[in-house]
Amino acid sequence: MSRHLPPLRLFGVFETICRTDNLRAAATALNVSQPAVSQSLRQLEDHIGARLINRNTRPASLTAEGEILLRATEDGLGRISGAVDEIRRHQAQRGSNVTVACSVGVATLWLMPHLESFYCDHPDVQVNVITSESGAPTIAGDVDIAIRFGDGKWSDGTVTPLLEERIEPVCTPELAERLTLTPERLHAAPLIHVDVKDPRWLGWTDYLAALGLGRPTHPVQLRFSNYVQATQAALAGRGVALGWRTITGGYVSEGRLVAPVEATLTPPSSFYAVTAFDRAEDAATRRLLDWLASLSGGPSDIRHPGRRAGT
Structure with a gap:
């Protein structure tokens, strides 16, 4: 369908002509010469195969075909403008929001208890946590970081080592x-x-x-x-x-739990953060990822709500 449409810039010129009521005002609004505006109007009419403006009247008026095109142009440009605004709002929101996917156990007993300390250092970043039964949640939808347990050999994002299990x-x-x-x-x-x-x-x-x-x-x-x-x-x-x-x-x-015997086993799999490729350079995502990597100390560094490091 797009192959049969005139260049989209011509619709913008046409809408400006209609909005400003004359070619001279349209040229001023578009910061171009009046002949350039006239030429664009002729190109649009040639593409469509119909006159859009009746130049024999003073002031010039829209033809029936021009009325039809103006309604469609205003509707189309309005929808495009609304879509652009929505995208910008979405991008601005995503710029301060990071969505992390992980298993229920990791979220409940490791990630969530630490988030308070992250918010203290990064109050402008909102972390959304979604959980899955799997130890290797997928990068899908709005997920920016997936915390996975495995061998680290994934190709759907940037892989960062987090924790070696014990x-x-x-x-x-x-x-x-x-x-x-x-x-x-x-x-x-x-x-x-x-x-x-x-x-x-x-x-x-x-x-x-x-x-x-x-x-x-x-x-x-x-x-x-x-x-x-x-x-x-x-x-x-x-x-x-x-x-x-x-x-x-x-x-x-x-001290609420103890190891009754010394029988430690290190499994072949570890925890990794897998970051979506299109979010790897995002500032908020980068800050959260760096913070997650900083939590890779021993068990003495892992605390639960109500316990701050050093207390």
């Missing part, structure tokens, strides 16, 4: 004292399981097998569908959970 058993200090566990007896403890489909998130069976510590044998085997529920069960003293640094590290640093 896995260790955790429970309340009271339960640890009562159980008096050793690594060899860990399989016989009341274990809290998390049933996830992602094989990168090791469960108790894989963890114990990797360290050569047998298979779970205790009659009490609590099972949950996510790490947030499992962590709450561990905090309630209901059993021993498989603690992941990003999920339980803050509670360990606070």
Whole structure:
């Protein structure tokens, strides 16, 4: 359709002529000469194949064809102008908003507790957090940064290492004292399981097998569908959970959970931030990404609401 249209600039000239009522005023408004305006009008008429302005009247008036085109031109230019304004508002809003996608556990137990400190340093940036069940949420829609657990070999954005995971058993200090566990007896403890489909998130069976510590044998085997529920069960003293640094590290640093035995495993996967290519150079996104990378210290750096670094 666009191949049959006159050059779009001619519609702007035509609208200006109609709005200012004469060629001289239109030339002044467009900052061009009056002959240039007349030539543009003739070009538009030649393209359409009809006279748009009746030059035999004083003042000049629109022909019937001119009336039809003016209504369409005003409507079209108005819609384009509105679209441009909407895009500019959207861009201005995005300039101070960053959307992060991550799993429920990472959002609840790692990202959200830290955001207060980010806002203290960057009060002009609004962070929107959306969660998914997957440990590797996609870059889609308005997502600027996806926090993923994996090998870092993704091609849909700029990949930045964040945290190397660490896995260790955790429970309340009271339960640890009562159980008096050793690594060899860990399989016989009341274990809290998390049933996830992602094989990168090791469960108790894989963890114990990797360290050569047998298979779970205790009659009490609590099972949950996510790490947030499992962590709450561990905090309630209901059993021993498989603690992941990003999920339980803050509670360990606070002393609410402890490692009843020294049996640490470093999985092959780690946490990464994947930034959408078209947002990698955005100032607000860059500030959040730099801040996320700065959180890659040990578990003592991971705290929860109500606890500030250094307190």
